[in-house]
Amino acid sequence: MGPPQARGDMLRFAVVWIASLLSGVGSSLTGFVLGVWAYQSTDSPTQFALVMLCGLLPGILIGPFAGIVVDRFNRRTVLIVTDCLAALPTLAIVFLIQTDGLAVWHLYLASAIGAACSTFHATTYQAMTPLLIPKRHLGRANGLMQISWATQIAAPVLAGTLMVAVGMSGVLVIDLATFAVAVLALLVVRLPATVLRPSGTAEAPTLRTDLVAGWRHLRAKPQLLGLVYVQTGFNFVFATAGVLIQPLILSFATADVLGLLMLAGGAGMFCGSLVMGVWGGPRGRVRGMAVFMGVGSVALFLHTLWPSPPLVGVAAAAFLFTLPVVGGCAQAVMQTKVERDLLGRVLGTAHSLGTAATPVAYLLAAPVAEFVTGPLLMPGGGLAGSFGALVGVGEGRGIAFVLLLDAVLLAALAAVTAFAPRLRTLETALPDSVADDSPHPVRSS
Template identity: 40%
Template sequence: MRSFKNLRIIKDEIGVFLIVWFGQLISLIGSSLTSFALGVWVYQRTGSVTQFSLILLSAMLPSILISPVAGALVDRWNRRWCIILSDSGAGITTVAMALLLTTGNLEIWHIYLAVSLSSVCKAFQLPAYTASTSLLVPKEHLPRASGMVQSGEACAQLISPLLAGFLLGIVQLEGVILIDFATFLFALTTLLLVRFPDAKTAAVPVVNGKASLWREALEGWTYITVRPGLLALLIVFAINNFVFGLIEVLFPPLVLSFTSVTVLGTIQSLGGAGMLLGSVVMSIWGGPRTLIRGVFGFAFLSQLCILALGLRADAALFALAFFLFFFSLPFINGWCDAILLRKVAPDIQGRVFATINMICWSCIPVAYVVAGPLTERIFEPLMATNGLLAGSIGQIIGVGPGRGIGLLFITMEILAIGVTVAVYRYPRLRFVERELPDAI
């Protein structure tokens, strides 16, 4: 009798996760629609790449800066209400932009402010959403649940640019923003309809008789550093995010150096399709018995794909490599999340995931900053027709525009593969699933 009751509880909790996941999926697609449409709107009115880049920075920097404090507060608060309030805050900024746009008063700085406020909301929403997964899903199903979360990101990447471009021609930016707001309302409704299981509240550090939020915020970093296996796993996350940042900046000019915008769009769409397929496969399969082996197997595959991009300027090769690269990402990110959800105590998951988000997101703007100077001042001149390496490496990978980026990709991936192999040889990481007890 008890076994049937436990089975019903598990089924009910997975049902709650599916409802929350679907609501957040719809909201993510809406947010991606607005992000794409705002970028187009700003670029069309200013013609400035710098202005466009500042939107990307505004969407990322506030989350990075506030993540440690946000994670501490997420562990103090009810996670369901934390997601509700975060979604509501992002929805309010969306409405404010719609009103300004309708009245003809929307300025560029309004967009920077709104995107920054949404970024702050995301700093609370993401660790609360991730940490809630361990409350709603039995630990044996966490890899599949992580795969479903990854599939939401893949759907947004694949659908939103195409859909936003179509909607901009029909309903204009005002209509896209209103659709985004409708997706926020849908996500909010799904959260109001469900209840989360009670979670143990984190103990609050006390200094001189007063609660210390800052010390509590640092506990996420402390929790990771005293567990070397988790720290090494964080290094894997950071490497992959840095690589992704470089690709985001340098892949379009690399492709456009030898082919058309249409081919670039096709290749990027194939990347989104690869990510979606990988997420679906992971959601169905769940993963191998030892997840960490799968993480490094797919990390190695993704690095070989980027290495291949540097070998020759060939659209078919790029399409295959880009597809496989994005196919591998859900397995790397999803299985890392599943390991952390199993090994990190639920009452501190908000702080741990916020710390991981802060460090890994920080790698992306670093990649943005170094990509241009490395390419324009070092690698492209080396691979020019009369460049220093034209007679040696240039005989293998070619010379001219774009070949410097290709050499940068090859150099970067040789280093990344070396670091990945070295990290995997570290026993604390290789046996992290066996040595660290499950916390749930």
């Protein structure tokens, strides 16, 4: 394939990615305003948490099924169908708002459908990327794709402004418009046949065989399975920090300050995504993951030293800057080392395994901080005279102590990634899925 074809593929990727990014921004805005509505309507943190869990659990359960669909059906069709399905609950909620019939259980259902569609979307894009982008540019492409995470973190600031300007229904209509843009881009952009259905004409195995194909492939390549376990641990650390950062800030600052610090964190992640998009990541991707996890652990530790908004703002930006590098490197390794015809199923299984730790972190971190470390770090508490000298004593310092433990866990994970033999030699021990740098596999006749 000549350079013109390669440039054309990258242009196609860019158009589809931008449309997907806009859709992701719209979904983030909707998720925020619906969460605010749930909390304001019920005054129940539990109801708010249930909406979050409904937006998480279906994606974990459906990962292997999504991988099968991505490997067996036209990927353009998968993306268009899931976009349309994801838009239906949003459209229904707009109608329910106008008729004053919206209830919290509607949000449970809408969040679950959105999570399922998002899993199909993410798996499809991750499987298509190495078929459009040369190997040497995979780190850049994966870094850019993670800009959507930065927009989700910064969504509250934009969503709050839009709520004042156009109201809740207006925000949802904007989300519907972004869905339409994404579908239009998929209909207009011409994608190579090998990208849409790389499996060729091979007879599909049974559903049961397909469901376990991703797991069997990972078991057969323990280096890749080890990488997935690292991602699982990393997601646990990130989820623990994510669920505790806001309560930590609110223990010593106002809601306005919280919004500014969240914007700072989102800006840090946005910058990390852009840097990864330009740089492409280190040549040794696994080693690079370890280095940036180590940097992230230092930044997470800085959150805990004392209740200072400027310190937390800088630390949050630094911590979130590392995420696109770690995630982009891990994704590029998977896309490079997994056979193209299995990529959807392996990525679907890896998604389920990698995100399974997130609800565990949600369910453990807050109760431990509230009922265990919180009382221990109040004046006269059991840890006030020891760890209290490091993280402080009083309101919110129990949360800081859990984040301190989270930082230690991330540092340990970085050490394992750097020194575990299977992970250290992963990139040299496993052959690449294609021998050259062409993103298109050559089909056998």
